[in-house]
Amino acid sequence: MASIKFNDYLSEQLKNPDFKKGFETEDSKLKSAVALFKAREEAGLSQRELAQLASLPQSTIARVERGDNTSFDTLSKIAYALGKKLEVNFI
Numbered sequence: 001m002a003s004i005k006f007n008d009y010l011s012e013q014l015k016n017p018d019f020k021k022g023f024e025t026e027d028s029k030l031k032s033a034v035a036l037f038k039a040r041e042e043a044g045l046s047q048r049e050l051a052q053l054a055s056l057p058q059s060t061i062a063r064v065e066r067g068d069n070t071s072f073d074t075l076s077k078i079a080y081a082l083g084k085k086l087e088v089n090f091i
Contacts, residue, residue, distance in 0.1 A: 037065050039082050054081035072078035 014020045040050050040061070047065070051058040054077040064070045064078065072086070079086040 026067075029069075030041060032068040033065050036061075037076065039084060040065075043082055045082075051076065054078050 006025065010023075014023065015023045040047070043050070047061040048063070049063045055059075056074065056077060060070070060074060061078070072088075076086050
């Protein structure tokens with residue numbers, strides 16, 4: 001059985017427009033989730049502590065860190081609680 005490198009496989013799959021759309025959507029969610037996780041960790045806060053500062057349920061912080069959909073209002077509250085500004089870029 002021949003082996004294939006993941007990056008080669010992914011490059012081939014990204015030629016399919018449907019796959020590419022789904023991949024890019026999920027990639028954006030993951031990057032947002034990781035950014036929140038890193039910012040929270042850098043602030044030295046638990047999910048519960050951040051939730052209290054943002055006046056949100058802890059489950060909301062967990063949901064956002066999982067990459068689930070959320071609102072700009074929620075993200076703004078989280079950013080403010082972290083002492084940061086929310087910025088959205090279309091690249």
